[in-house]
Amino acid sequence: LRLDLKNRELLTQGQDTIATGTNIWVIFGLGFLGGLIALLTPCVFPMIPLTVSFFTKHSQKKSKGIINALLYGFFIVLIYFLLSLPFHLFDSVDSQILNSIATNVWLNLLFFLIFIFFAFSFFGYYELTLPSSWANKMDAASSKVGGVLGIFFMAVTLAIVSFSCTGPILGGLLGGTTLAEGEVASNLTAGMTGFGAALALPFALFALFPAWLNSLPKSGGWMTTVKVVLGFLEIGLALKFLSNADLVGHWGILKREIFLGIWIILGIAMTLYLFGMYKFPHDSPVKKLSLGRKVTAFVSAAFTLYMILGVTKVTNLKLLSGFPPPEFYSIFEQESDCPLGIDCFKDFDEGLAYAKKVDKPILLDFTGWACVNCRKMEENVWSDSEVFPIIKDNYILISLYTDDREELPENEQFNFQFESGRVKEINNIAQKWGTFQDVNFGSISQPFYVLLSPDLEVLNTSIQNSDIPTYKNWLLEGLRNNK
Incomplete structure (x- = not known):
């Protein structure tokens, strides 16, 4: 590791x-x-x-x-x-x-x-x-x-x-x-x-x-x-x-559209309740809607409409980034199960070998299936018209999921000894890449991004949550340092 x-x-x-x-x-x-x-x-x-x-x-x-x-x-x-x-x-x-x-x-x-x-x-x-x-x-x-x-x-x-x-x-x-x-x-x-x-x-x-x-x-x-x-x-x-x-269990039950569909039903139900269309056991009869209740009802209706427009692809759902499942986790067939359809590797050694073959630097992405901020970065920053082509065309993306509970094959399971002498069993993907991140980069939080050359030279400082201009400049500086 x-x-x-x-x-x-x-x-x-x-x-x-x-x-x-x-x-x-x-x-x-x-x-x-x-x-x-x-x-x-x-x-x-x-x-x-x-x-x-x-x-x-x-x-x-x-x-x-x-x-x-x-x-x-x-x-x-x-x-x-x-x-x-x-x-x-x-x-x-x-x-x-x-x-x-x-x-x-x-x-x-x-x-x-x-x-x-x-x-x-x-x-x-x-x-x-x-x-x-x-x-x-x-x-x-x-x-x-x-x-x-x-x-x-x-x-x-x-x-x-x-x-x-x-x-x-x-x-x-x-x-x-x-x-x-x-x-x-x-x-x-x-x-x-x-x-x-x-x-x-x-x-x-x-x-x-x-x-x-x-x-x-x-x-x-x-x-x-x-x-x-x-x-x-x-x-x-x-x-x-x-x-x-x-997501972590890879069950494939609550896909993005189903998740949003249930939220839409909840939004409609809450809006109707606030407008006094029905009541719950401890509610007293609604004689007149207060101003506060009317305002909350209209906000609920507007948010529900926003989700409906998002599901139908009329608009994006950037305000909800990180809460629904990622876009590639869909009921419709997708070309890739990587963020934004970018070709990526989910094993470091495989990604490193390909980076050496094509002589391109690596964007090492420590992420998680249940990581809200990871989805926010992907859907709000990576998707930007200036950032997206830099990642897609100039870097080899290696996304390592630190919460994936899938068991490793028996021949790949092992015990890892830290410098302190403590021994940790590495039996699944989450344990492997989480420990890999901790040992080599001194961090356990996600998202966490590192730029590496094919010969494992660090090309820039590590970075976590970021805005679009900062992330774009960070990627470009990594490319300059790689040359």
Whole structure:
């Protein structure tokens, strides 16, 4: 698996590290958005004025009440941050273990079933709750202990009581971080912290400005509508996990057109619901559509129409890049199972031999069947009219799938010993190319691109997510260095 790379040090020279930092903040933002959505659910929203009033009224000094409310908000953030820490233990065992977990066929199927289960709870067919004894014990502890520790137990009580609404959203956050580029554990910590920050924000703000409580809308049927919309979104996300399992397992069940067709049906169903054409068990009769509900219905209808136009090839679906299966994974016969129909090799040695034969440089593409950002790069950057011909005509593309669970032939299975002395079994394609990437290029994330000459000279720095001009210049510089 080890390569004798020439000019290896060029891989990281001047490498842009902003992308990883930006990704962490994006995940934090998505977690924060999830927390804001959770605030609008009937499990959390009514607790805001009650809890803030408790702190402001039950403290002798106004300043003491504000401090307690702020402390309460801090503990909410801390609780969700702490919930993410155990996932870092997995990463310390094997650099690839979290990627292996995230792309595991059976785990993705489990995610699919869990999300469907969550969706129907949002539709009102049953309630998801943690054992009431947990909440009672935490509430009793907060009353008995008092002080800072008592406030902490109150925050734990909120997390438990609100689980029926926050659980499905947190499940989506957990699933979403496994689809994002970078380290899964770090992504999860960023997302969970963002989620906790959004939940804590109103308690801090309303404690500082209690007069704002009067401007809060009253609890009501609109919160039920929020839960139903979340239910439709949960089903849509559940399909992504079923698609991951289908792609990694090479089952050929959920092809691109079928996937999009189901999303279109969901979009139509959600639009009709928002327009009041039918209702779910916990819905009250719709006498008049609110402005917010009308706007959401029109947005849903527009998005559904966009998908219909994409399936019929009237327009592309770049806004959805990475979520549906790749275009070559189609119910219609395709000339190639490589990105954009470009001829590619899926074995490094075969690709290297051909590159030497035709004397062309190599574009080494570490990718994955379930890699969202890989599809975004292929469909948004590689497809560009200036980038596409550079790759197609000037490079030999070697795409190595680091999540492909297909077993290697017995005579190709082996044990690999790292410099630390640790031995790893290499039994399938994912283990082979994932370890190959880690050992030779010091990276485990995808997409990850390297330019090599036929004699294994590194031609440029490695690159990951990129915009069109940067990627085009990166390819051209590799060609110049090859000459």
